Amino acid sequence: MMQDSLLLVLCLLFVISILTMLSSKLKVAYPIFLVISGLLISLIPGIPHITLDPDLVFLIFLPPLLYAAAWNTSWNDFWKFKRPISLLGFGLVIFTSAAVAWISNMLIPDFSLACGFLLGGIISPPDAVAATSVLAGLKVPKRITTVLEGESLVNDAASLIVFRFALAAVITGQFNMWEATQTFFVVAIAGILIGLAIGHIAYAMHRYFPTTPAIDAAFTLITPYLMYITAEHFHVSGVLAVVAGGLFLTYRSPDIFSYEARIQVLGLWDTLVFLLNGIVFILIGLQLPEIIKGMETYSVGQAISYAIIISLATIIIRIAWIFPGAYVPRMLFKSIREKEIRPTWQMVFLTGWSGMRGVVSLASALAVPLTLANEKSFPHRNLILFITFVVILFTLVLQGLSLKRLIKILKIKGDETESNNLEALEMRLRLANAVLAHIDNRYTNEIESNETYKRVRDRYARMIEITQRKLDARESTPEEQNFLPHYRQMLLELVEVRRRELNHFRHHNSYSEELIREREYELDLEEARLRG
Incomplete structure (x- = not known):
């Protein structure tokens, strides 16, 4: 049994690697490609059905993915755009949850407002990896990517808090708005404080203890799990704990890591994040047979119609929120007009269109219990699962695949090339x-x-x-423009010449293997610097 599970995981990792290479060849963002591939693979007869355990997603996948996202986020940029990030990460999540609750209550027979808030909390947060992966390689203003990355760091926490309250309301049949609001702030603030406390402990360990690059890398793997599990143990936001601690440590990282540790940590996390993201997105696609199998009280046609309407509603809700959020505060407050450059409507629309859903939504849907406290079946659970799956697929495919064309139609260009060159x-x-x-x-x-x-x-x-x-x-003159690329190319050729010579030494046993590897490592660092 253990060997079969291990073999299945290894096959999954192999398939993910092949599909990611294929997506790169076809120039399709790998989250979209993996979800569609997983969906098609699930339809093949005889393929073992793989169920996605929500506890596994929240505990195993979420902490490192959030930590990596926080680590790659500039604290200065995050703080600079804190107003739009807060409006999207918190305000839009609550607005989407309320709007979806009302729409689903009006649309679906016997679908209570509590169930609607539950569905809204599940599908409200866009996915960090989906947005950044789809936008990677596309020339968009830095403000857009910064706001989307910052939003994705905090919206998971807001959506999971809404999910908890709505779930409690469905199970108990009671909901107190004032108590829920108080609890919301307590859960959020306490989560941030726990993350910062553990972040300071991790900082002290890295800074003042005699660590090695391997130990530093191991600590970076352990830290997000400590933050998340500790916060969840005290029933506060584990997501915000990881985000707060991650942002603190990335800000202090120049003080705590040697050059060797930085190289090792970056390589480790690049590989880990790639594998975790790949597993998550292909598992989303593989869930379809199990989700459809649970559709007993609704026909597939009914479920699809509900899901498409709600999917379109989530897109429209986001755009309807983001335009007033971008312009109304500017009209009301002079300080905002003085500090922030006025975004164009094209930039605002692109930010609104980049709301692809992902793994947190599916994991939340799967976390809905099978029964209520009185042992009755949880109302509309299978329909909630199906709608969530369609929203993820709909937003990833429709919005994700259309982004490149949309950028071209709106004539959006990266406006910071000259500024970056000057800096x-x-x-x-x-x-x-x-x-x-x-x-x-x-x-x-x-x-x-x-x-x-x-x-x-x-x-x-x-x-x-x-x-x-x-x-x-x-x-610069044409001569100066051509000088640096040619000069860099010459230096890269010299690296390759030395690398070939080292291979010659290895084949003829001219020098010890240890000495040859040391020189190879130096050449790898030199090539990374030249290509970087």
Whole structure:
């Protein structure tokens, strides 16, 4: 039994790797491709039915994925756009839950408002990975990606809190708005405090204890689980605990990691996040047979019609919220007009259209219990599951596949290329000036007596001269534009020459394997720097 399960997992990982490579070849975002592939695979006769345990998703998958998202988010950008992020991450979740509750109550016979709020809490949060993966490679303004990433960090917490309250209302038949509001803030604030407390402990461990790169990498794997499990143990938001702790640690990461630890941690997390995301998205597609099998009191046609209407409603609700949220505060408050650049309607619409749902929604739906406290069947559970699945599929496929075309129609372009180039030049100039000042202060005698030291100083002096000239002119000549790519290509060729020579040494046993691997590692770092 254990061997069969292990074999199934390994086959799943192999299929995910192949499908991801195929999606890259076809230029389709891998979350969309994996969901559709999982759906098609589930229809093949004889394929074992794989059920997605919600506890497994919340406990195993959610903490590291949220932690990785927080780790890759700039705290400065997150704080800069805190107003739109809060409006989407908290305000829109509550607004969507209420709107879906009303629509489903009006649309579906005997579907109570409590069940509607439950469904709304389930399908309200867009998925972090889906949005960032689909937008990857598309030229969109940085503001859009920053707001979407920030929104996805906090909306899971808001939706899960709404889900808890609605679930309690369905089970007990009672709901107190004032008590729920108080509990909402207590759960959120306590979760953040727990995350920050564990984040400070992890910071102290990394900073003051004699760790190694391997231990640092292990700590980064353990930390999100400690944050999530501790918060959930005290019945507060584990999601916000992971997000708060992750944002704190990423802000302090330059103080706690050596260069070796950073390289090892980044490589480890890139692989882990890829595998976890791949498993989650293909499992979403594989759930269809089990979900349809549970559809006993509704025909598939009825369920599909309900699901499509609610899917369209979630898209319209998001757009209806996001336009007033973008412009009304600007009209009311002068400080916002002074601090924030006015977003174009095209940017606002694209942000509204990028609300793809994902794993948290399906896991929440699967977490709905089978029975109530009186042992009666939970009302409309199978329909809630089916609607959630269709909303995920509908938003991922319709919105995800249309984003590239939509960006072209709206004529949206990344507006920060020139700004980024200017910042890069300014950073290069300041770094070179710092190096030159250090050399002049520390190695004056060596520069006068040793040609090697002088060449290093002259190199940075030349770099300062070229960079300053570019900044003054704000545009480079064709010769300067062509110089850097050709120069970088030459350096990459030299890396490859040395790598071939190392392989020659290995085949002829010219040097020890340990020494050859050390030189290979140095070449890998050099190539990463050149390609980065």
